[in-house]
């Protein structure tokens with residue numbers, strides 16, 4: 001039986017066995033891992049943070065590794081089992097927070113009740129994020145009444161990880177039992193009708209990285225995840241997009257909510273003016289450096305996908321302009337919009353869950 005270690009609001013424990021999260025009294029964690037969860041207690045059950053060491057009680061089958069050109073089904077299965085052994089809730093909805101939307105305080109993951117979070121460095125084989133604004137925790141908890149798992153920080157190609165590794169957590173979600181993915185991102189707005197702070201529900205994407213011969217599904221295909229040649233033309237689920245538009249109406253934010261096409265670029269350099277003009281000519285409404293690899297991976301393994309962009313900056317199209325995009329304004333806008341986005345996601349999650357339960 002494995003030993004499970006958790007901390008709560010500054011209190012650490014190494015009690016608890018076989019997946020039962022335990023709480024203990026006492027001060028300090030002494031493990032070098034932040035256990036404050038934003039410094040907040042948001043319900044009667046204080047947030048728990050896993051403080052274990054990733055490989056201690058973890059026994060993947062001997063041939064598995066993340067060093068090759070893919071990760072095996074068995075490895076993903078053992079990572080999923082590692083998590084399932086340590087949390088009691090069984091989420092059907094997975095959320096990925098974009099830049100600036102996963103900050104240390106007041107963020108979506110903070111709103112989860114009865115939460116248990118796993119710093120990425122404590123999860124076997126998980127990559128660790130290197131980008132400011134991406135905190136690096138997998139949080140299980142309830143958003144409203146709905147059980148969810150939430151990636152507080154994602155992985156980008158420009159960090160040096162291959163796309164399949166960036167998207168590996170989505171497969172972990174699948175094997176944890178997730179049926180619906182809700183991904184958010186920060187993006188530059190190309191569409192003239194978009195303003196900074198607007199929301200764009202993604203209806204389709206242009207996978208520029210894919211055009212260049214790079215796709216998260218490259219490498220050996222395991223049919224247990226999905227087919228070798230998956231269809232992606234209906235990747236962004238129409239019924240969930242309708243629900244999102246309904247949520248925007250209910251919240252009175254129709255005027256700042258759009259539906260459009262997202263294009264992924266490799267980054268980390270922002271786009272040139274010629275590149276932005278090219279993307280605009282191709283019908284792209286917003287541009288970013290993420291999400292597409294996650295949605296492709298999700299669709300491949302049969303997860304219903306929804307994604308939206310927060311327009312954090314207007315793409316520069318004019319050679320006379322002295323404006324330059326920068327990551328700080330991206331994060332600032334994410335923080336500014338946090339309350340609206342939190343409400344938007346909470347309401348949408350509620351609708352998805354109600355729909356899921358009624359169509360069972």
Ligand SMILES: O=P(O)(O)O[C@H]1O[C@H](CO)[C@@H](O)[C@H]1O
Pocket residue numbers: 097098099100131154156184185186187267288289290291326327330
């Ligand atoms: O897509 P997310 O992770 O929200 O982040 C966006 O913000 C960063 C650029 O400021 C890039 O990583 C871009 O993709």
